[in-house]
Amino acid sequence: MTTRLLVLDFDGTVTDAEVEGAPYHEGCLEDISLLSGLTLADVRRIAARFEAEVQANPQAHGWVFGGHIVAPATVDPYLRIMPVARHVFDEAGVFLEQTDRNRLLEGLLYKYNYRKTKVAFRDGARETLLSMREQPVFVVTNSHTDAVQHKISILGGGEPADNPLQWLVDRVHGSAQKYVLDMAWGEVPESIALPGLGRPVLLRRRLYAECLNALRLQAGAAWSEVMVVGDIFELDLALPLAMGARVGLIVNDFTPFWEKDFLRDHPRGKLLSSVPEIPTYAGWA
Ligand SMILES: [Mg+2]
Numbered sequence: 391m392t393t394r395l396l397v398l399d400f401d402g403t404v405t406d407a408e409v410e411g412a413p414y415h416e417g418c419l420e421d422i423s424l425l426s427g428l429t430l431a432d433v434r435r436i437a438a439r440f441e442a443e444v445q446a447n448p449q450a451h452g453w454v455f456g457g458h459i460v461a462p463a464t465v466d467p468y469l470r471i472m473p474v475a476r477h478v479f480d481e482a483g484v485f486l487e488q489t490d491r492n493r494l495l496e497g498l499l500y501k502y503n504y505r506k507t508k509v510a511f512r513d514g515a516r517e518t519l520l521s522m523r524e525q526p527v528f529v530v531t532n533s534h535t536d537a538v539q540h541k542i543s544i545l546g547g548g549e550p551a552d553n554p555l556q557w558l559v560d561r562v563h564g565s566a567q568k569y570v571l572d573m574a575w576g577e578v579p580e581s582i583a584l585p586g587l588g589r590p591v592l593l594r595r596r597l598y599a600e601c602l603n604a605l606r607l608q609a610g611a612a613w614s615e616v617m618v619v620g621d622i623f624e625l626d627l628a629l630p631l632a633m634g635a636r637v638g639l640i641v642n643d644f645t646p647f648w649e650k651d652f653l654r655d656h657p658r659g660k661l662l663s664s665v666p667e668i669p670t671y672a673g674w675a
Pocket of ligand 1: 401
């Protein structure tokens with residue numbers, strides 16, 4: 391099957407989210423201490439206990455947005471901290487009003503601490519991206535466009551005029567809001583069931599679908615000629631898979647077993663353990 395459009399998620403897919411996110415996690419804990427009135431030592435203790443609990447029982451927790459679980463809570467440091475923050479706020483009895491709490495956590499806490507992240511790429515990222523220069527490759531990310539463009543510029547090296555990855559810098563679509571659901575949008579079923587996961591994976595991510603569809607039309611590709619690669623099945627891949635695309639999941643130590651089991655057996659799915667496997671899967675190498 392020809393690949394006429396390859397869409398890459400960025401953080402955790404091309405980068406090593408664990409290394410990059412460590413200062414983010416630390417910064418969040420400090421701010422949670424400030425906001426909750428608890429000491430940093432207390433916040434660390436509560437956070438460590440709660441994170442262990444989430445890891446032991448991953449199905450019971452998730453990234454809650456708009457009243458629904460929209461992604462697992464375990465896969466990367468960005469997702470892992472949010473349930474921790476909610477738990478600490480609950481224990482401290484602060485920011486109990488949900489709208490304000492969401493704005494504080496998903497707006498401010500994320501925004502200010504994301505700036506503290508390091509830049510750490512997965513092995514082979516530079517060579518792989520350079521090798522795909524002539525191919526229809528785009529980045530669609532929940533992160534802000536300029537933050538991801540900055541990382542790609544660093545990876546390429548040099549000024550914009552002679553940066554060998556400038557072509558990809560110009561193809562970053564940020565703030566994709568892959569977590570936003572529109573239950574009234576009827577182009578895909580409401581959800582799919584993954585064996586081993588005790589809750590549905592919700593599919594109606596209209597904003598993400600519109601972004602992918604615009605790129606698809608621009609590339610003149612059928613959905614079967616679209617490939618999407620990401621590190622969180624539920625967030626990055628469930629929707630494009632439902633639209634008819636092929637998907638690749640970059641796995642790490644925190645990838646839930648139900649995501650791996652589901653894609654291992656799926657005719658349009660593949661598990662990838664490294665970035666250099668991507669062009670091969672696309673049929674370009
Ligand atoms: Mg990611």
